Amino acid sequence: MTQTPAGLPKLGITLFSLTLEMRRSDYTLEGMIRRVAELDLGPGLEVVGFQSLRGWPNVSDEFATGFRGLLDECELVPTAMSMNLDLARRRDRRMTEEEALEYVERQMEAGKKLGFPIGKSAILSTPGFVEGLARIAERLEMRFGVEVHSPESVDSPHVAHLRELFDAVGSPLLGFVPDFSASMHDVPPSLVRAHRESGMSEELIALVSEVWHSDATMPEKFGRFHEEAGKLGASPGDVGKLNMVLTMHGSMDPRRWAELMPQVVHVHGKFYGIDESGNEPSIDHEAIMNVLVESGYDGYISSEWEGHAYTDAMSGYEVCRGHHDLCRRLLLQSAQTAGTSRAH
Amino acid sequence: MVDLTIDGDRVDPAELTVEANGVTLAFDELQERYDDWWFTTDAVTLHIRRSNGRRAEHRVELDLGLRIPYLIVGGPDGEPLLASSHTDKTLVCN
Numbered sequence: 001m002t003q004t005p006a007g008l009p010k011l012g013i014t015l016f017s018l019t020l021e022m023r024r025s026d027y028t029l030e031g032m033i034r035r036v037a038e039l040d041l042g043p044g045l046e047v048v049g050f051q052s053l054r055g056w057p058n059v060s061d062e063f064a065t066g067f068r069g070l071l072d073e074c075e076l077v078p079t080a081m082s083m084n085l086d087l088a089r090r091r092d093r094r095m096t097e098e099e100a101l102e103y104v105e106r107q108m109e110a111g112k113k114l115g116f117p118i119g120k121s122a123i124l125s126t127p128g129f130v131e132g133l134a135r136i137a138e139r140l141e142m143r144f145g146v147e148v149h150s151p152e153s154v155d156s157p158h159v160a161h162l163r164e165l166f167d168a169v170g171s172p173l174l175g176f177v178p179d180f181s182a183s184m185h186d187v188p189p190s191l192v193r194a195h196r197e198s199g200m201s202e203e204l205i206a207l208v209s210e211v212w213h214s215d216a217t218m219p220e221k222f223g224r225f226h227e228e229a230g231k232l233g234a235s236p237g238d239v240g241k242l243n244m245v246l247t248m249h250g251s252m253d254p255r256r257w258a259e260l261m262p263q264v265v266h267v268h269g270k271f272y273g274i275d276e277s278g279n280e281p282s283i284d285h286e287a288i289m290n291v292l293v294e295s296g297y298d299g300y301i302s303s304e305w306e307g308h309a310y311t312d313a314m315s316g317y318e319v320c321r322g323h324h325d326l327c328r329r330l331l332l333q334s335a336q337t338a339g340t341s342r343a344h
Numbered sequence: 345m346v347d348l349t350i351d352g353d354r355v356d357p358a359e360l361t362v363e364a365n366g367v368t369l370a371f372d373e374l375q376e377r378y379d380d381w382w383f384t385t386d387a388v389t390l391h392i393r394r395s396n397g398r399r400a401e402h403r404v405e406l407d408l409g410l411r412i413p414y415l416i417v418g419g420p421d422g423e424p425l426l427a428s429s430h431t432d433k434t435l436v437c438n
Contacts, residue, residue, distance in 0.1 A: 022385055051384050086413035088424035091375040094416070124420060237430075 001043040001075045008331050009267065009292050010300045011324050012044015012079050015052050017305040018316040022051070029053075030070060037074035041320050044079040044300035045071060046266075047116075049107060057083075057110035064113045071115065079300040080145065080177070080266045081111030083121035100124050101132040112140050118266050120145040120177050125161055127168065134171035145177035145265040150250030151218055153182045154260050166263065178257050179268040179304070182250035186282040187212050188272035194311040195241065204234050208242045212249065221246055241310075248306075254287040261295035269301040273314070274322035278329075289330040293338055301327060345409030345426065346371065348390065351402055355392050363389040405432045 004010055013036055021027060029052055036042060049056040053063075071078060085104060087095045095103065100123075108119045119137075123129055123146055137144045152159050159176075166174050187209050195205055211225045225246065229239050271280045279285070292301070303323040305316055348355040360371040364382055368391065382388055408429050415425040 027385065050381070054383050056381075084414040087416050087420060088411065088413040089378045091378070091411075094421050122414060240428075 001037070002040050002328075003043065004328060004331055005335065007296075007298055008335055009289075009297050010044055011042070011327055012046060012077070012300045012302050013041045013320055013324075014046035014048065014080075014082065014268070014302040014304050016046075016048050016082070017303060017308075017320050019051070020308045020312050021316050033070055033074060033076065035317065037076055039317055039321055041303070041317070041324060042074070042076040044302060045076045046080045046082060046300075046302040047078075047114075048082040049110065050084050057107045059110045059113050068115050077300075078115040078117070079302060080118040080120050081107070081114065081116035083107040083111070083119055085122045085124075087124075097124055097126060097128050097132075101129060101136070104133065105136045108136055108140055108142060108144070112142055116142075118143045118145060120147060120266060122146065123162075125158065125165060127165060130162075130165045130169050130174070134169045134174055137171065137173040143173045143175065143265045145175050147177040147179050147268060148182055148260065149179040149268075149270075150181040150184070151247050153250050153252040154256045163263070175263040175265040176260055177266045177268055178260060178264060180254075180270040180283050180285075180288060181248060181268075181306075183252045183254035183257065183284070183288065184249045184282050185251070185284055187245055187249060188282040188307070189275075190273035190307050190314070191245065191310055194313070195238075200238055200241075201232065201234075203232050204229060204238060204242065207232065208245050212245060212251070218246070244309075249282070254284050255291060257288065257291045258295060261291065261297060264295075264297060264299070266299055267292065267297070267301040269303045269323065269327060271303070271305055271319075271323050272307045274319055274326060278322060278326055280323070280326060285326055286330050286334075289327065290334045290337075293331060293334040303327070345407070345411075345428075346390070347407035347409075348392070349405040350392070350394065351399075359392055361391045363391060399437075401434050401436050403432070403434045406430070 015032060018032060021032065033045070036045065047053065053059070083104065085100060087100065089095065104121060107121070111119045119142055123133060133144055146162060148154065148159055192205055192209070196202070207228055208225060211221050214221065216224070222243070225242070226239070229242070270283070272282055273280065275281050303320045305319045305323065307314060307319065308316060346357055346360065348360070357371045361368050362371055362374060364386065365380060369377070410427045411424040412427055413424050416422045417425050
């Protein structure tokens with residue numbers, strides 16, 4: 001496994017990037033992990049428990065031994081276990097705070113058993129839940145991160161509230177997982193292409209792009225988009241797909257991540273495609289890598305390709321290979337620039 | 345949520361049974377099985393009773409709505425997000 005130089009962020013992958021490859025008839029988890037290693041997409045490996053592990057969070061001793069042995073053999077390092085807080089698991093009512101804590105605790109224990117030092121999931125933003133979470137993390141000697149994913153951003157009310165709750169508990173084990181989806185400068189070209197190929201009208205695609213780029217609040221954007229899409233005669237299905245464009249792609253200035261870095265436990269390198277020149281056309285990776293390097297973050301970045309949500313025209317393995325090359329090049333460049341400026 | 349139409353006739357969900365994880369359940373029984381999971385790579389089989397006639401081909405239209413239990417719309421006491429997909433295929437009986 002190729003390593004980044006000491007002191008810099010480390011690279012890795014979440015198997016979520018390979019969601020399409022999991023649907024192939026010859027898929028096995030072991031085969032996928034071996035392929036990740038062959039393509040040098042580590043050393044970090046993140047797994048979504050419910051997606052990749054049958055029976056999650058029940059993990060037998062035999063499976064855990066085999067899993068840890070496989071990662072060792074492949075020179076891969078378990079990074080974050082991605083968990084779910086299924087508040088609406090029951091139809092008749094939502095989970096109580098106590099049930100939610102127990103639900104997360106079982107998954108943290110299973111992640112620990114598989115060798116993961118970090119768990120991540122959504123949480124209940126109540127003092128009682130956060131205090132309970134801190135106790136679980138301390139008992140298991142693990143860290144826990146809440147993802148900051150579009151439509152949330154560094155200063156959205158939900159994240160500001162969580163920061164207050166974390167400050168009140170004061171546990172260094174609780175923190176955040178920035179997801180690059182919150183800091184984009186354009187709608188992904190791969191998404192525009194996929195919607196165009198599905199037969200969506202050019203006017204509708206142009207409308208959502210224009211609304212996305214407009215200087216307005218999220219509710220204002222939704223309001224304007226719905227009104228004008230209605231006039232264009234958009235189908236409910238198309239409106240639903242384009243709602244996702246507004247929800248899943250945030251337009252925060254990527255330099256704003258700097259404020260959150262002291263509390264960052266893991267990073268999601270969300271991306272949607274790599275162009276011919278090796279760049280991500282909708283996310284300013286240079287600005288983000290500069291923030292990460294300048295903050296001194298030396299944890300993992302999981303490459304997370306989410307283009308599979310709307311296209312099967314690309315291989316998850318190949319795009320992640322391109323993303324690793326991009327991140328490595330920019331990290332080295334950023335470190336060199338930082339070193340030069342320090343020397344002066 | 346399942347909305348199934350075969351050769352233009354909508355199937356009442358009460359007629360459906362669902363085979364998953366080695367058991368077969370009536371559609372209405374599913375909501376009690378919140379400790380069971382439909383694993384991401386498994387197939388689920390829907391069973392209905394129909395006389396096959398002599399037709400070899402059947403047009404099958406399926407709207408499948410998945411309630412995403414971790415994405416709640418409208419705060420922690422709200423409803424789960426409904427993710428819908430639609431399939432329309434002509435299948436050949438063997």
